Amino acid sequence: MQRGAYGASGAGGAFEPLAFLQQPHTGLRIVSWHQSWTDDLPLCQLCGVGSAPNCVYGPDGKGTQSHPNEDGHFCSSTECCFLYGVFNGYDGSRVASFVSQCLTAELLLGQLSTGHTDADVRRVLSQAFDVVEKSYFETIDDALAEKANLQTQLPEGVCLSAQTQKIAERLKALEQEVSGGATAIVALILNNKLYIANVGTNRALLCKTTSDGQNQVIQIGRAHTIDNDDELSRLAQLGVDLVRLRQTGLISGQSSTRRIGDYKVKFNYTDIDVLSKAKAKQIAIISEPEIHGGQSLEGVTGFLLLMSEGLIKALESAHGPEQVNQEIVAMVAAELAQQSSLEAAAQAVVERVQRLHHDAYVSGRQRAPHCGRHEDMTLLIRVVNYTLADGSLTPTQGGRIYPVSVPYSNHQSTSKTSVMLSLVMPAQGTLTNGSNTASTLEGDTPTAGQSPTATLQSTNTHTQSSSSSSGDGSLFRQRGSQAAQPDETGRVPPYVDFTQFYRLWGSDHSEGQGLSGDLGPQ
Numbered sequence: 346m347q348r349g350a351y352g353a354s355g356a357g358g359a360f361e362p363l364a365f366l367q368q369p370h371t372g373l374r375i376v377s378w379h380q381s382w383t384d385d386l387p388l389c390q391l392c393g394v395g396s397a398p399n400c401v402y403g404p405d406g407k408g409t410q411s412h413p414n415e416d417g418h419f420c421s422s423t424e425c426c427f428l429y430g431v432f433n434g435y436d437g438s439r440v441a442s443f444v445s446q447c448l449t450a451e452l453l454l455g456q457l458s459t460g461h462t463d464a465d466v467r468r469v470l471s472q473a474f475d476v477v478e479k480s481y482f483e484t485i486d487d488a489l490a491e492k493a494n495l496q497t498q499l500p501e502g503v504c505l506s507a508q509t510q511k512i513a514e515r516l517k518a519l520e521q522e523v524s525g526g527a528t529a530i531v532a533l534i535l536n537n538k539l540y541i542a543n544v545g546t547n548r549a550l551l552c553k554t555t556s557d558g559q560n561q562v563i564q565i566g567r568a569h570t571i572d573n574d575d576e577l578s579r580l581a582q583l584g585v586d587l588v589r590l591r592q593t594g595l596i597s598g599q600s601s602t603r604r605i606g607d608y609k610v611k612f613n614y615t616d617i618d619v620l621s622k623a624k625a626k627q628i629a630i631i632s633e634p635e636i637h638g639g640q641s642l643e644g645v646t647g648f649l650l651l652m653s654e655g656l657i658k659a660l661e662s663a664h665g666p667e668q669v670n671q672e673i674v675a676m677v678a679a680e681l682a683q684q685s686s687l688e689a690a691a692q693a694v695v696e697r698v699q700r701l702h703h704d705a706y707v708s709g710r711q712r713a714p715h716c717g718r719h720e721d722m723t724l725l726i727r728v729v730n731y732t733l734a735d736g737s738l739t740p741t742q743g744g745r746i747y748p749v750s751v752p753y754s755n756h757q758s759t760s761k762t763s764v765m766l767s768l769v770m771p772a773q774g775t776l777t778n779g780s781n782t783a784s785t786l787e788g789d790t791p792t793a794g795q796s797p798t799a800t801l802q803s804t805n806t807h808t809q810s811s812s813s814s815s816g817d818g819s820l821f822r823q824r825g826s827q828a829a830q831p832d833e834t835g836r837v838p839p840y841v842d843f844t845q846f847y848r849l850w851g852s853d854h855s856e857g858q859g860l861s862g863d864l865g866p867q
Contacts, residue, residue, distance in 0.1 A: 386421040386422070386449065386453055387421065387422055387423075388421060388422070389420045389427050389727070391427070391687075391728055392687060392725055392726060392727040393687025393688040393689070393690060393725070393726050394418055394420065394691050394725045394726075395690075395691030395693070395694060395695035395696070395723070395724045395726075396416060396418075396692075396695060396722060396723045396724070397695050397696065397698075397699050397721070397722045398413075398414045399414070399718070399719060399720045399721045400699075400703075401717070401718040402716070402717055402718065406703070406706065408703065411718070413438060414438065414721045415433070415437060415441055415721055416431070416432060416433055416434060416438075416655070416723040417430075417432040417434060417441035417442050417444070417445035418430060418431045418432065418445060418651075418723055418725055419445050419446075419449050420725065420727075421449055422453075423453050425458060425459050425535065426453070426533060426534060426535040427533070427534040428452055428453055428531070428532070428533050429531065429532045429533075429651060429725055430445060430449075430529060431547055431651040431723050431724075431725050432527045432528070432529045432530075433528045433529075433545065433546065433547055433654045433655065433720075433721070433723075434525060434526070435525060435598075435599060436524045436526070436598075437521070437525035438525075439522075439525055440481060440525050440526050440605060440607075441527040443477075443484070443606075444477055444481070444527055444605055444606075447477045447480060448473055448477050448529075448531065451472075451473035451476055451477055452469065452470070452473050452533070456469050456473070457469055457535055459535070459536055461535065461536075463538070463540075466535060466540055466638075466639065467540070467636045467638075470531070470533065470540065470542045470634060470636055471633065471636065474542065474632055475632070475633070477605070478605050481605070481606055482606075482608065485522065485523045485608070488519050488522050488523045489523055489612075492520070492523065495515060495516050495519070498512055499512060499513070523608055524607075524608075525606060525607065526599070526605055526607030526610075527545075527604065528544055528545020528546050528547055528569075528601050528603070528605070529542075529544045529545060529634070530543050530544075530547035530548065530651050530652075531634070532649060532651060533638075534642065536639070537642050538638060538639030538640060538642065539638050539639060539640045539641075539642055539649070540636060540637065540638035540639050540640075541565045541566055541636070541638055542634035542635070542636045543565075543566045543569070543634055543635050543636075543637075544604065544605060544633070544634045544635075545568070545569050545601040545604050545605075546600060546601045546657075547568075547652060547653050547657075548564065548566075548650075548652045548654075549564070549565040549566060549649065549652075550562060550563065550565070550649070550650040550670055550673065550674065551565060551640075551647065551650075552647045552648050552674050553645050553647040554646045554647050560647075560674060562670055562674050564670055565637050565640075566635055566637050568601075568654075569601055569602045569603040570602060571590055571591060571594060571602065573602070576602045576603075580629055583624055583627045583629045584622050584623045584624045585619065585620060585623050586619060586621075586622050589618065590619045593618075593619055596617065596619055596620065597609050597610050597617055597630075602629075602630060603631055603632065603633065603635075605632045606632075610628075610629075610630040611628055611630065614628065614629065614630070642729055645729050645730065646729060646731060647728075647729050647730075647731065648677060648681070648727060648728045648731055649727040649729065650673065650674070650677060650726060650727075651725040651727075652673070652723070653720075653723040654720065655719060655720035655721045655722040655723070656673075656722040656724055657669060658719065659698050659699070659719040660672060660701065662702060662712065662715040662716045662719065663698075663701045663702045663705035663712055663715075663716055664701070664705070664712065668849070673694070673724075676694045676697055676698075677690065677694055677726060680693045681726075681731070681733060685733060686733070687726055687728065687733070690726060690733075691724050691725065691726045694724055694726075695722050695723075695724050699719075702716050702719050703716075
């Protein structure tokens, strides 16, 4: 099979029609089917994927899907390496589907070996992205040429002739065929080293469980948007008008400054206002990945998360951007402690984000105007030396996970992120600072009016039992086994910081209730 003749199937290795053959003597057009190059590659059993389609809410809070799901993903392995990817398509799924299949073919059919150095791996990854995009554009060459030819046949001014209308309809169909693009986040594990290749606005998080049972959360790379100073510097060197770019915030309808496909920003960029001043023959919106690694996974216990932009934006819209990484990690850790499969854990997290986003919209509170819709959401979880639960517990349902920081011992590095305990709080109700200490272990959420201390006490007990049942309680284990000694007043030093908890709970529930955002023990 020649380059550029890839079938545009999804990550599941479906069959795709690659050509229409004219049958001699009959004139019938017979579809020729070919099997994907990657159909025989085994799926990785160490990962699970959850997804949800886009949704637009009506005034009654009911959601409808506005377009077919445009995300894609893959999770494949060979004898020497593992490959994972999440792709966020836009203006159609063609590019995401094409890339999710063909990138696998460019990386797992003998191109990588255990003898490769870090520099070799980065080179192979970069070349793979370049080859795949060029191959994609080859598949739409004929359509682009026909489109350009038809545009020259359109008469100037308004003309409603039958021929003109026919040309206009054909141009519309061709535009749908060639438009669209995708962003990508790809993870490769080779020689027990992790490499991340990022193009655009998806995200990779690595969560490590430290020796004292805490979670260290690392975001690998940054989104390629105008909020990225390195990207702004790159665009400025190419002559892009940064003042105009900052004003619009978007380039041809998208926030990403790197993307795969999207012929408009690659070939017709002079017609795009914010790119019109770019230097001649200098493509500003590139598909070159930013590559990180290899990072050794030797001795690491935890999990890797690959998230599409839609998942990130949905949670940011519901709760603000400050704690998104910590909240996602807390949700994943909670579900891994309760689910018996990675697929179930990933899907449960995605569905939780869906509920949080919907609840924020129907609440009518501060975040509601940001939550009128969300895009397709995809989450890929890849565990690293991690033991799953036995599935005997009930998955968590609804409720926001509020961050409560458990600090590290003094000898630990201050650069580590505090562990975020899974505190499932009620969707409604007033928070008070009473002294009620009744356990809510029997229920899913505390009752209205119950103190946050009681909530931590009961919910954390549930979390501890969940972790124990999985055979791995490291994610939620507290500091050491020695009890803290009371001071002269008979009190023990606090080891849980509720600052973020009170701030977020207060901001979520103060509207219309006369509460301040500084709730906490007085």
